[in-house]
Amino acid sequence: METKNLSLAYDRETIIQQLSLSIVTGEITTLVGPNGCGKSTLLRGLARLLKPKAGEVLLDGKAIHALPTKQLAKQLGILPQGPTAPEGLTVYELVAQGRYPHQGFFQQWSPEDEETTREAIAITNMVELADRPLDTLSGGQRQRAWIAMTLAQKTPILLLDEPTTFLDIGYQLEVMELIERLNRERQMTILLVLHDLNQAARYSQRMVVLNQGRIVADGTPGAVLTKELLANVFKVQANIVIDPDSGSPVCLPYRTAVPTPHSNGANGHKK
Amino acid sequence: MTTPAASVSRSGNGRLIGRAVWLPVGLLVAIILLVMVLAISITQGAAELRLSTIYEALFAYDATVFDHLIIRTVRLPRVVAGVIIGAGLAVAGALMQGLTTNPLASPDILGISAGAAFAVVLGTFLFGGAPLLVTGVLAMSGAAVAAIIVYALASAGRGGATPAKLTLSGVIFAMFTSAFTTAILILDRNTFEQIRFWTVGSLAGRDWEQVLWFGPLVLVGLIGALLLSRQITTISLGQDVAKGLGQNTAVIKAFAALMVILLAGGSVAIAGPVAFVGLIVPHVARVVCGVDYRWIVPFTAVIGAILVTVADTVGRVVLRPQEIPVGVMLAFVGAPFFIYLARWKIR
Numbered sequence: 001m002e003t004k005n006l007s008l009a010y011d012r013e014t015i016i017q018q019l020s021l022s023i024v025t026g027e028i029t030t031l032v033g034p035n036g037c038g039k040s041t042l043l044r045g046l047a048r049l050l051k052p053k054a055g056e057v058l059l060d061g062k063a064i065h066a067l068p069t070k071q072l073a074k075q076l077g078i079l080p081q082g083p084t085a086p087e088g089l090t091v092y093e094l095v096a097q098g099r100y101p102h103q104g105f106f107q108q109w110s111p112e113d114e115e116t117t118r119e120a121i122a123i124t125n126m127v128e129l130a131d132r133p134l135d136t137l138s139g140g141q142r143q144r145a146w147i148a149m150t151l152a153q154k155t156p157i158l159l160l161d162e163p164t165t166f167l168d169i170g171y172q173l174e175v176m177e178l179i180e181r182l183n184r185e186r187q188m189t190i191l192l193v194l195h196d197l198n199q200a201a202r203y204s205q206r207m208v209v210l211n212q213g214r215i216v217a218d219g220t221p222g223a224v225l226t227k228e229l230l231a232n233v234f235k236v237q238a239n240i241v242i243d244p245d246s247g248s249p250v251c252l253p254y255r256t257a258v259p260t261p262h263s264n265g266a267n268g269h270k271k
Numbered sequence: 272m273t274t275p276a277a278s279v280s281r282s283g284n285g286r287l288i289g290r291a292v293w294l295p296v297g298l299l300v301a302i303i304l305l306v307m308v309l310a311i312s313i314t315q316g317a318a319e320l321r322l323s324t325i326y327e328a329l330f331a332y333d334a335t336v337f338d339h340l341i342i343r344t345v346r347l348p349r350v351v352a353g354v355i356i357g358a359g360l361a362v363a364g365a366l367m368q369g370l371t372t373n374p375l376a377s378p379d380i381l382g383i384s385a386g387a388a389f390a391v392v393l394g395t396f397l398f399g400g401a402p403l404l405v406t407g408v409l410a411m412s413g414a415a416v417a418a419i420i421v422y423a424l425a426s427a428g429r430g431g432a433t434p435a436k437l438t439l440s441g442v443i444f445a446m447f448t449s450a451f452t453t454a455i456l457i458l459d460r461n462t463f464e465q466i467r468f469w470t471v472g473s474l475a476g477r478d479w480e481q482v483l484w485f486g487p488l489v490l491v492g493l494i495g496a497l498l499l500s501r502q503i504t505t506i507s508l509g510q511d512v513a514k515g516l517g518q519n520t521a522v523i524k525a526f527a528a529l530m531v532i533l534l535a536g537g538s539v540a541i542a543g544p545v546a547f548v549g550l551i552v553p554h555v556a557r558v559v560c561g562v563d564y565r566w567i568v569p570f571t572a573v574i575g576a577i578l579v580t581v582a583d584t585v586g587r588v589v590l591r592p593q594e595i596p597v598g599v600m601l602a603f604v605g606a607p608f609f610i611y612l613a614r615w616k617i618r
Contacts, residue, residue, distance in 0.1 A: 010429060049511050073517025080511035084372070089508075089562045100505055101517035153516065 001025075001046070001076075001157060001189070005055035008038070008045040014053065015041040016213045025156075028183050028190045030200040033210035034234055039193045040081060040161050042210065046191065047078035047159050059157075073101035077150035081161040081193075085134045091145045092130045095120050098152025120151040124178060140171025144178060151182070158182070160192040164199065172196070176203045197234075201225050201248045209233060225249040231257040294566050297559060301573040308577055309354070312584040313346045317592065320346075344478070351486070352477035352541050353583050353597070354576040357548060359489040359538035360384075361575025362496050363531045364549025365556070365567055369503040370527050373434035374612060377549030378414075378535035381441030382448065384544035386417020387536050388470060389448040396455045396462045403484045403540075410540035411488075414532045420444060472545030472598020474583050485537040492533035493572060499527055500564040507564070545598045547605025548575050554612065578604075 002022035008015050015038040023029055031039040044050040046057055048064050056063045064072055077098075085094060098120065099113040121130050124144045134142050143163055150158055160179070164172040180203050182188045194200045200207055201221035209217040209224060211233045217224045230238045230251055238253040314320045320338055327333070328342035364377035378384040390413025391406055398405065424440035425432035452470065456463045468475055496503075502523045506513040513520050538545070556570035579597060582604070586595035 044511075047515060049514055069514065069519055070517035073515065078511075078515035080509070080515065083509055083512050086372070086507050086562045088557065093562065094508075097505055097508060097516065149512075150515075 001057075001059050001191075003042075003046065003055065003057050006042075006045060006052055006057060007054040008041050008050055009053040010041075014213070016045065018055065019213070019215060020055075021208065021215060021218075023157075023189060023191055024206065025189050026183075026187050027206055028179065028192070028204040029206045029208060030204040031191070031193045031208050031210060032195075032197055032200050033216075037210040038213040039210050043078075043159055043161050043191070043193050044080075047076065048072060049078065049080070070101045073153060073155070075155055076157045076159065077153045077155040078159045079146055079150050079161065079163060081165070083146055085142075087135055088133050090131055090133050091121065091126050091137075091148070092117070094134060094145055095126075095130075095148045095152050098149040101153060116154055117152050120148040123151065123182075124148040138171065139167045140174050143167065143171070143175050147175070147178060156187075157189045157191070160190065162193050162195060165195055172199065179203065197225065198250050201250065202243065202246055221248055225251055294560055298566075298569055298573065301570065301577070305354075305573055305577050305580070308580045308584070309350050312350050312353070312580050313342060315584050315588055316341075316346060348479045348482050349474050349477050349583075350580060351482050353474050353579045355482065355486050355489050356474075356538040356542045356545060357552075357576035357579030358493060358572035359534040359575075360545060360548040361552035361556075361571045361578075362493055362568055363534035363538070365553035365564070365571040366496055366499070366503060366527050366531050366534075367549070368553050369507040369564055369567075370524060371432070371434060371437055372507060372509060373437055374554070375434070375438050375550065376441075377547075377553075378531070378538075379445070379544065379546040379549060380438060382417045382421050382444035383414050383531065383535045384539050384546070384549075385445035385448045385452070386420075387411070387413040387539035388544040389413055389452045390416075391540065392452045392455050392462065392466060392470065395466055396459050399461070403480060407485055407488070407537070407540045411532060411536035414536035414539065417444060417448070418528055418532060466543075468596050469543040471596050472543040472601070473596035474542050474579075475594055475596065477541060481541050485540045488533050488537035488540075492530045492537065493568075495526065495530040496534070496568050497565075499523065499530065500568045503527065503564040503568075504562065507562070543598060545579070545601060547601045547608070548579060550612070551605055551608045552578060554608075 002020070004020055006019045007017050019042065031042060033039045041050065045052060048057070048069065051065060057065070059067070059072070059075060064076075096113070096117050099117060102113065121127055124147055126141070126145055126148055129137060129141060129145075134145060137145065147160070147163070163179070164175050167175065176199055179190055179192065183190050192204075204221065206219065207217070207221050207224040208215055209229065216233055217229055225240060227238060227240060230236050230253065234253075235257045236253040237255045237257050238251045240249050240251050242248070243250045310322055310325060313325050314322060318338075318341070320342065324338050325342055328339040332343065333339050360378055363383070367376035367378070367381060368374060370376070387410040390409040394405060394409040421437070421441045421444050422432060424444065425437040430436075456467070456470065502518065505516060505518050506520060506523055510520050535549070552575040553567060553571050556567050556574055559574075560566040560570045578601070582600040583597040586597055586600040589595065
């Protein structure tokens, strides 16, 4: 999956400009960047929730906006930021909706639909909670149910927009471990937007840093997460240490960076 | 259409087994209740009739019996009109709530009924006693124009048509058009006399002509709503989620909007802008049957019909021989319910 000179805009305000990015199959890639940098907008563009203003998004060489939307939904699952379910919707009912792209207008619920739905519930550890309405669950359980819905779609690619935002730390890790497991055990290609740099570094093979609608750094967490980048893009002074448990870099911000006249985030990676 | 029927046997948990058996039975019970309410409603009027007389009028009709004539030409068309507008407005509300993920969406709150009513009043003012065909066309176009204006107003600016913006633009549009409607009614005595009751929503004097002209429109809307119901369940998860699942949301929204215009326009053409049915009934139906629109639509239709029939009957009885229009009766029930919704259901 890749974008070619992709530009995305809301009304007249251009958010993403001429962006080219290629997502490697089988990897967990994380988009990070300061508020308003366009990371969520980019994800929405990749998921065809937003039409490109210019350029295109390609999946296996084909422009996704030209593909039938149902066909694309068998290739690519998307969980938007902060989805809300109608009151009373149960986990099972939600996950069953994930079968939507595999059904025709009059087609019956098939044994395959049932099996895939159960499997999605099982892999997200939601079996005990399958009959519970979503509004009676904790934030982490609810997020797992939504992820289960996208898994019932049976897509090789999964896009997630800030799946851990507003969750307690324990629930955050629960969701991240699930994502890691989906990547490792099912070889799913996962692209997610994250707020937390350390989680991004810990769980992904590749980090892409956006600032003002452009890619300013792209590579392994170790290569991307540097003092310079944090100062230039996130405007903080920080120490980078290595997590003895996972070996991934961890940033410890200690002070806001004093902006220097000639540095701006857009060229932070060159320094 | 799809039914996750296997969920019944899935977990050994009694709740879902209960639900799967419960729903058809519940719907049947609701239909029986509706028939009972209809029968009682027909007995009530200037002269109180016996249930056996109704049975005879229906199945052993004798044109020389005055009571039979009353039932066939006055009371029966009135209750049928009530069933049609009750089901029509309620299902229109259900579709709108599912489509917009807005618990306040309904033909009255979002200005659809007000638009249809204004078009009809304007037509009556300009052309005098308009024939029914014209009334119907006016009501439909009024509803359609209202839907387009309200949606366009709400979509302006970043973030699109959020529930709050949609509600606000609907209420504002309803107030604005109602002001024109009222102005016409005050300035023009003729129009006022003709449709005074109609503008608050009334079933008084509805005859077969109205039922036969507009009933089929509402019926088409109801069938369309049933066919769309599974799609509405999906879109009620939110537009982004529905799009991500591969739904062509623009097409579904256009079809559903067309059904809303048929349902609400047809209902308003019959009985005027009856408020609150479209708002409250879908919420009552959800308490009974859950979140699946394949069940919400039929339950909403039947409960809407029951509510309107009961309100109309009570309105005829409480101040006999005076009559309280059904629209006024429903406001008595609807206003407190609206406060409840605003207080608890809006996130």
